[in-house]
Amino acid sequence: MSKVEKNDANMGKCVCPSCPSYNDCARGKSEKLYCAGDVGKSSCAYQMNGCICSQCPVHMENNLMAGYYCMHGSADEIEGKMAM
Numbered sequence: 053m054s055k056v057e058k059n060d061a062n063m064g065k066c067v068c069p070s071c072p073s074y075n076d077c078a079r080g081k082s083e084k085l086y087c088a089g090d091v092g093k094s095s096c097a098y099q100m101n102g103c104i105c106s107q108c109p110v111h112m113e114n115n116l117m118a119g120y121y122c123m124h125g126s127a128d129e130i131e132g133k134m135a136m
């Protein structure tokens with residue numbers, strides 16, 4: 053089971069589209085919820101212009117530690133070693 057599930061509830065809570073790093077490529081593909089196991093890293097070229105994951109309900113509810121999932125991959129991939 054993934055740390056973060058890809059479902060409609062989490063999709064609705066994800067604040068990626070309001071992030072300063074979110075770009076037209078991602079918007080065009082309706083991408084978000086990068087922290088979810090079934091999503092992960094974006095296929096778009098991202099620049100680090102800030103990450104607002106720490107303000108997201110999904111981040112809090114799932115005790116996530118990181119950010120920039122759009123560039124680095126899902127929570128399973130980048131926080132997997134911290135999971136107990």
Ligand code: SF4
Nearest residue numbers: 066067086087105108
């Ligand atoms: S933690 Fe980040 S990637 Fe995950 S749902 Fe929230 S804003 Fe989106």
Ligand code: SF4
Nearest residue numbers: 068071103104121122
């Ligand atoms: S994962 Fe973080 S940096 Fe990437 S779009 Fe979502 S909020 Fe922005």
